[in-house]
Structures are given as structure tokens and as C-alpha cells.
Amino acid sequence: MPELPEVEVVRRGLEPFMARRVIERVEVFEARSLKRHADGVEGFVRALEGREIREVARRGKFLWAPLSDARRATSSSPSLGEALVMHLGMSGQLRVRDAEVRGAYQASEPHLSEGPASDPEKHLRIRLHMAGGSRIDFLDQRIFGGMHVSPLVNTPDGLAAGTGTNLPLLPESAAHIARDLLDPFLDEESLVRQIRTRRAPIKSVILDQGTVSGVGNIYADEALWEAKLHFARSANGISSRKIRELLVACRGVMQRALEVGGTSFDALYVNVDGRRGYFARSLSAYGKHGMPCPRCGRALVRVQFQNRSSHLCPYCQRRR
């Protein structure tokens, strides 16, 4: 389940193969992967073929690639350009096929201890052929992710929109997404204040991408465990100090995951070479129900919360 660290690993992997390269040809094998694209498969292909990608940017779990302008802006409809937007959803993968990378992929294959290598063509939904011969394959088992082309709009604060870009532009379709915890322009004190105005359970608040982006179920449970907070506590009943502690835990766990290539909890998350991340072995709470809490030794539990699993230590993380 890709969250911020996994998406950032993918962004870094894509950059050398997409930035300042022209998209020569686009193949769409699954129209449902373009659900969020306004004018259909043909429109998507037309919007991309022959256009150059400037860079690869990320905010939270959203990736986008601003396109060099082919379409001229008119005075009646001034345009800031558009971007190819990519979201991995639950099970999306972006894989680079290139002589260089294929070598790395095959060399790494024997280290993929868990299970056989997956069929590289399975669940192939979209393929971008880049000038220079590399291919970007979008694979997605569950089709929760996808691609679309969206106009770019100004960031409300006029600052760079996210990681990998200096432009104050982000896709209209992702304009409601808040800055993430690895964003240098995140205003943390105002985030703390904003969180404390909410009455919802703290876990719901940190999973709300419009409040702070990039956190998903895995890192939410890890950070709540680290900060010794119960998921169901109302955000407005928690001290500013504790909220700050939680955000530090969130940033820390995501930073550490990023450094080792992300978390591959099951076979669904891999980087652009098809390699898994190593952070699963560092998880303290997520998926550890029945095992001793690394802090107090009592058994961790898994409970249902808002139709999702939450993992916690009932002793360290009490409601009050």
C-alpha cells in the first residue's frame, strides 16, 4: 500500500527517465485506469503524444509531470499548462523498462526472497513509450489508481508545489491536497492549530489528505504507537505538545522508511526496478497483532476502526 515514502521512491526512480523527455507513444490497455481523465482514452493519448515532460513532482501520494506547453494560451483562457497526474491507489506500480534498469532488475532478482518474481506484464494498464527507448509501465491490480491529464493551477501560498518541483503550480485535480510532512514549506504550527480544531478521532484527522497529506494506514498506526496515542481520541482534546510529538513521529517513521526504499508489506509495492522496500522489518505495530509490544512487552492487538484495521498496544495507547 503505497504511502508517501513509497511514492517518493517511485518519483525518484521515474525522474531520470521522464524529466526532459518526450512521450512518443501512449498505449492504454484498461480504460478504467483513466477514470479521472475528462475526455476519454483518445483525448488522453492525444494530450500526451509528442509532448515533453519537464519534471516529476509529488505532493503526498500524488505524482505529476508538468508538460512543456504545446497548446498556446489565449487571452480569453490564459493557461498555466497541464500535467500528467499519476496516482498509485492501493496496488499501482510504475516500472521503468530500459536496458540499464532491466539489468539492475535481473541482477536483483535472486534477492527477492519472498515468492517468485511477478509476471512483468500482469495487470499492465498503461504504457508510455519515451523518446530514447525507455518505457514507463503502469501496472495496477485493483484499479484504484490511475492517470489523467489536468490543468495546472497556482498554489494558494505562491510557494513551490511539492517535492521535485520549484514551480508554484499543482494539478487542479490535486489542488485540495495539503502539503505533506516532508515538504519544507509546510507550516507546522498552523497545522498543529488546525488539527486541534477538529473533533474527529485523531487517526481520521491525520489520514485526511486535505489536512496533512501522505499518511496512510500503515504509517498512521506506527506514528500513533510511537506517540503513545489512542486512534479514537478526539483531536481537539489532545495537547499541542502531543500533536507536535505525533507529527514528529509521523515524519520520522516516513523518513526512515524512505531511506530503506519504503515498506513492502505484501507483493504489491515495488520501486521502478521491481524491487521491494525493506521497511516492513522495522514496523513496530502495523500487522504485529499478537506479538509483544516492543516497548512494554504486552500483546499488540488489531481492532476495526471505521472499516479499517488499527494496530495498537492497548496498554501504551490508552484512550485517556
Place this chain on the structure above:
DNA sequence: CACAGCCTGCAT
């Protein structure tokens, strides 16, 4: 703010 629905693969 809460919840259904989107999806497929795998476990029960």
C-alpha cells in the same frame, strides 16, 4: 462528518 462504492486476489 460518516459511509458506500470502486476493484481484484487471496484467505477463510
Place this chain on the structure above:
DNA sequence: ATGCAGGCTGTG
């Protein structure tokens, strides 16, 4: 056959 996994959108 049924349930579970869950990021995000759209509805109430």
C-alpha cells in the same frame, strides 16, 4: 460463497 485488504471520491 463470503469477507477482507484500503486510498480516494462522491453522496447523504
